[in-house]
Amino acid sequence: xxxxxxxxxxxxxxxxxxxxxxxxxxxxxxxxxxxxxxxxxxxxxxxxxxxxxxxxxxxxxxxxxxxxxxxxxxxxxxxxxxxxxxxxxxxxxxxxxxxxxxxxxxxxxxxxxxxxxxxxxxxxxxxxxxxxxxxxxxxxxxxxxxxxxxxxxxxxxxxxxxxxxxxxxxxxxxxxxxxxxxxxxxxxxxxxxxxxxxxxxxxxxxxxxxxxxxxxxxxxxxxxxx
Amino acid sequence: xxxxxxxxxxxxxxxxxxxxxxxxxxxxxxxxxxxxxxxxxxxxxxxxxxxxxxxxxxxxxxxxxxxxxxxxxxxxxxxxxxxxxxxxxxxxxxxxxxxxxxxxxxxxxxxxxxxxxxxxxxxxxxxxxxxxxxxxxxxxxxxxxxxxxxxxxxxxxxxxxxxxxxxxxxxxxxxxxxxxxxxxxxxxxxxxxxxxxxxxxxxxxxxxxxxxxxxxxxxxxxxxxxxxxxxxxxxxxxxxxxxxxxxxx
Numbered sequence: 001x002x003x004x005x006x007x008x009x010x011x012x013x014x015x016x017x018x019x020x021x022x023x024x025x026x027x028x029x030x031x032x033x034x035x036x037x038x039x040x041x042x043x044x045x046x047x048x049x050x051x052x053x054x055x056x057x058x059x060x061x062x063x064x065x066x067x068x069x070x071x072x073x074x075x076x077x078x079x080x081x082x083x084x085x086x087x088x089x090x091x092x093x094x095x096x097x098x099x100x101x102x103x104x105x106x107x108x109x110x111x112x113x114x115x116x117x118x119x120x121x122x123x124x125x126x127x128x129x130x131x132x133x134x135x136x137x138x139x140x141x142x143x144x145x146x147x148x149x150x151x152x153x154x155x156x157x158x159x160x161x162x163x164x165x166x167x168x169x170x171x172x173x174x175x176x177x178x179x180x181x182x183x184x185x186x187x188x189x190x191x192x193x194x195x196x197x198x199x200x201x202x203x204x205x206x207x208x209x210x211x212x213x214x215x216x217x218x219x220x221x222x223x224x225x226x
Numbered sequence: 227x228x229x230x231x232x233x234x235x236x237x238x239x240x241x242x243x244x245x246x247x248x249x250x251x252x253x254x255x256x257x258x259x260x261x262x263x264x265x266x267x268x269x270x271x272x273x274x275x276x277x278x279x280x281x282x283x284x285x286x287x288x289x290x291x292x293x294x295x296x297x298x299x300x301x302x303x304x305x306x307x308x309x310x311x312x313x314x315x316x317x318x319x320x321x322x323x324x325x326x327x328x329x330x331x332x333x334x335x336x337x338x339x340x341x342x343x344x345x346x347x348x349x350x351x352x353x354x355x356x357x358x359x360x361x362x363x364x365x366x367x368x369x370x371x372x373x374x375x376x377x378x379x380x381x382x383x384x385x386x387x388x389x390x391x392x393x394x395x396x397x398x399x400x401x402x403x404x405x406x407x408x409x410x411x412x413x414x415x416x417x418x419x420x421x422x423x424x425x426x427x428x429x430x431x432x433x434x435x436x437x438x439x440x441x442x443x444x445x446x447x448x449x450x451x452x453x454x455x456x457x458x459x460x461x462x463x464x465x466x467x468x469x470x471x472x473x474x475x
Contacts, residue, residue, distance in 0.1 A: 123320050124322060124324065126285060126318065126322065127316075127318060127324070129285060129311075130283060130285060130311060131311060131384070131388065132307065132312060132340040132388070133336070134307070137339070137340075141335075142324055145326050146324075146325065146326050
């Protein structure tokens, strides 16, 4: 038993390094997805059909597609390198996977934005209108500022979901925590290390995601009672 | 009271019709309201009272007829919304204060952001109005920290801060606990006595009788009759008015 523990501990720096990549991918994807999702969500509530219809289609498309399929699309359809102003920029697979993750995040965030906006009572729109605010000014000055508090808990949930989805990228060859755990288990001749290695991996994800979920629950409760 | 009955009307409604789907809420409304006049609109629920108010500041577009506020044609499709809302303020049944803004910001934000007036001047006016509404120490509070009656008085100050010529009061006491109705009615009364043109939709018959210069009675989308309150409450001629009054008085 102590022998197993030392073996697992020996591999930990290697696996944790991979886990760092999971965190990096999730952080970049949540930033990109939130930015894209904000535009999509505002697009969904636009009164212009030319904006509203494409935004709704894109949202539904990316929200209802399996994350893995979107990941495959991004990995295989995106070029390995791009040329910007004479400079060749290589897109490593982890970066392409990150872009792949940001699509479903954007679609889900788009729905969070739309839901938050329609959850504001219509009296707020009317009161603003009666004071001379136009539709756009009402949205940006009165409605959206009230939405931000409502959007934080579902947004944190979305982030936790995203992080737990990042090991999917192992399938397209990204060397993240799951890939490194597999490699470590294979490198070890002793198969009894398999279960403790995967337990350690589960522990990593759990101890990173669990506090986020707890915090979002606490915030949700606080905003509900207000 | 403070208006001259012979002057040109400030607000004119002629043959105003409005349908929601197949249901016709307003079936030809005519009204003339003069500057400084206090008008109460009463009637059974669903008779179109609130819709009349909402058509006057353009919140509800109409299907037929004309509405004029001063020289502004509200029914004109090329209506200048800001200009109209500068002249016509509104106070709602549910107060509709902005919960993320302090009381002072609620009162001052529209004149600053919409009318582009200088902040110090607007805030000074807002504080004065809050004092008049007997809320001088609530400027920094948030709407959620106030009682219903206090919130409604902030909403009245917010409407006044736009310096309108007319204020529409849409059942402003209907959502309040009984003990707070009085304080809000006192505030409305003060606004009326200061010379503001007021149009109130109300269920408070006692208030309509005391404070209004003219009472309109609506039923099923038409104005059944209108008269000064003394006459209206004692010598109603129409059978529908009599029936309604016998229920509420």
